[in-house]
Amino acid sequence: MSTAIPCYPAVRPPEIPDRELLESCLRSIQPVISELCFANLFLFRHAHHYTLSRFNDSLVIFGRDYGGLPYVLPPLSGDRGETARKLLDGGNILYGVDELFLAQHLTGRGSPVIEDRDNADYLYLRSDLAELPGARFHNKRNRIRYFTSRHTFAVEPFSGQHSAAALHLLDIWQHHHKHDGSPSQQAEAAATREGLKRADELGLSGVVIVTGGEVSAFALGRPLNDLTVVCLFEKSDPALEGAAQLVNREFSRFQPPGCTYINREQDLGNQGLKEAKNSYHPVEMIRKFRVVSHTM
Numbered sequence: 383m384s385t386a387i388p389c390y391p392a393v394r395p396p397e398i399p400d401r402e403l404l405e406s407c408l409r410s411i412q413p414v415i416s417e418l419c420f421a422n423l424f425l426f427r428h429a430h431h432y433t434l435s436r437f438n439d440s441l442v443i444f445g446r447d448y449g450g451l452p453y454v455l456p457p458l459s460g461d462r463g464e465t466a467r468k469l470l471d472g473g474n475i476l477y478g479v480d481e482l483f484l485a486q487h488l489t490g491r492g493s494p495v496i497e498d499r500d501n502a503d504y505l506y507l508r509s510d511l512a513e514l515p516g517a518r519f520h521n522k523r524n525r526i527r528y529f530t531s532r533h534t535f536a537v538e539p540f541s542g543q544h545s546a547a548a549l550h551l552l553d554i555w556q557h558h559h560k561h562d563g564s565p566s567q568q569a570e571a572a573a574t575r576e577g578l579k580r581a582d583e584l585g586l587s588g589v590v591i592v593t594g595g596e597v598s599a600f601a602l603g604r605p606l607n608d609l610t611v612v613c614l615f616e617k618s619d620p621a622l623e624g625a626a627q628l629v630n631r632e633f634s635r636f637q638p639p640g641c642t643y644i645n646r647e648q649d650l651g652n653q654g655l656k657e658a659k660n661s662y663h664p665v666e667m668i669r670k671f672r673v674v675s676h677t678m
Contacts, residue, residue, distance in 0.1 A: 393433035407458040421584040429569035440465040453477035463487030500651035503668035511634035529624025547597035599629035
């Protein structure tokens with residue numbers, strides 16, 4: 383049973399029993415930014431110091447970026463515009479403001495608005511990722527053929543029986559990336575590890591590629607809004623060429639027919655991630671903005 387969410391300025395961290403309440407709020411507002419997904423908020427609660435509070439008539443989430451800068455996400459309920467304006471008047475920074483929320487609630491205030499390109503989400507047509515059509519995806523299809531022609535494998539829906547093998551693959555992935563000591567990489571690995579262990583509690587689903595009795599790749603996500611699934615975690619054995627492309631395709635094929643888009647989150651300014659994500663030809667970048675109090 384969830385403990386009560388306190389009124390501002392009191393706060394508390396998110397808990398698993400909060401899932402029902404938060405997902406109800408999120409269904410109502412149909413978010414487009416990847417942060418506004420209960421599993422994401424819960425699994426990154428330590429990395430971003432997420433806390434919940436009731437402010438005005440709204441449920442709000444406070445956090446910090448990887449540099450320690452405090453912010454508040456767009457309100458999840460109530461009069462969201464009025465709450466956002468009061469938060470700004472109180473000296474808070476709003477982060478993760480999308481274009482529609484900005485236009486509807488925060489224009490004409492004189493508050494500085496700063497686009498955060500490194501945290502923009504990549505949005506793809508599910509059909510593009512599932513079918514890899516045309517010349518644009520020739521290289522992706524070739525990588526998959528390379529893998530499938532050399533390995534006996536199975537594509538399976540992720541379940542608890544895969545957890546131990548997927549965690550072993552995560553260890554391999556971390557060892558391969560051991561020289562990348564960035565806070566974001568460490569936070570992602572920790573969140574992935576907990577997500578694999580608590581997938582059922584968090585409503586995560588996805589696929590695994592099983593090769594030679596071992597999990598060679600996995601991808602997990604969950605619905606972000608009525609038309610979009612967000613892929614939260616995807617890992618593959620770095621020694622198996624084509625495994626990454628295969629699990630990307632199979633995760634996309636796994637989604638229900640009502641899923642039109644797949645959000646594959648941000649590149650965090652990493653040039654390698656930027657090139658990899660652009661190579662799948664996003665149909666849109668979900669722009670995010672920081673809105674700063676005019677009193678700061």
